[in-house]
Amino acid sequence: MLAMSLRILTVIGIILLVVTALLLAVILLILFFPVTYDVRGSKCEKELKVTAGARWLFGLLRMKYRYPEPGRVIVKALWFTLYDSGSAGEEKEEKDPGKKAGAREKKGKKKNPSPAVEENADDGGTACTEAARETEGAADCGRREADVVRTETDASTGAVSDSDEEKGSGAAGSILKKFKKIKYTIRNIYDKIREVWENISYYTELLREEDTRQLFAHIWLRLDKILRNIRPRHLRADILFGTGSPDTTGYAYGAYCMVSSALGKGFLVTPDFERAVFQAEFEVSGHITLWVLSVNALKLFLDKRLKAFIRKLKKAKTKKA
Secondary structure, eight states: OHHHHHHHHHHHHHHHHHHHHHHHHHHHHHHHSOEEEEEEEEEOSSOEEEEEEEEETTTTEEEEEEESTTOEEEEEETTEEEEEHHHHHHHHHHHHHHHHHHHHHHHHHHHSOOHHHHHHHHHHHHHHHHHHHHHHHHHHHHHHHHHHHHHHHHHHHTOOSSOHHHHHHHHHHHHHHHHHHHHHHHHHHHHHHHHHHHHHHHHHHHHHSHHHHHHHHHHHHHHHHHHHHHSOSEEEEEEEEEESSHHHHHHHHHHHHHHHHHHOTTEEEEEOSSSEEEEEEEEEEEEEOHHHHHHHHHHHHTOHHHHHHHHHHHHHHHHHO
């Protein structure tokens, strides 16, 4: 009995060990095996064509994108198609025609009502206008009677509505209200300017701190490593351009000559001083390693100076609120 249980435990342990090894191998492949990408395209006078692709693990998983519109994205694993935007669009187009036809029929019915309905609508409209006129006449009579009653009561009591004293007091009150509003707005403007100045002084002091400077240097270091990892390893471009004016074309070509050494030998620009044209053929390729991205992002996230900087920014916001 004991020997049987030991055998079962050993089998379970071996299975767990194999599963753990497989998971570890998959994680290492994902982190250290690079994802290669390439982008190719051409630009003519009125047409732009772009083809982009990405491959991982010698093409075990690959993705392609094609432009122009409507464009198409295809994702495959080995010979199996995981996603195809073109097939999804075709299925929608097959389903849509019936709906569109039904919607058109409904719109036609709504736009072309029967003559009987139009006659009924005309009869109803005339009846509504006559009823509205009767109600308006009754309302006018009621208003006239009410005005007569009010004038009689005012004459009997001897009340005077618009006296000179009330006019004077009303003018003085309106002037005081205007002065109070002006004073309130000036005070609000002053408070806002003081608040902005205090925030500016707080942020400038925060940026001058030594920890903040070291934090920005650390951020720049990590971003530089990430950009070096994802930058294209191969760049080729053949461009023919012209602005239609010889002077502006010459200025643009001179600016290109100033930075041509940094772009590399594969970047070729040809100016056309006679016409306005832009034609290009380009090819870009490179690879991305997830290990570099994850390590640099994790180091930046675990930096205590970043957490302290975020805490200080939140503190400034709470003071502002």
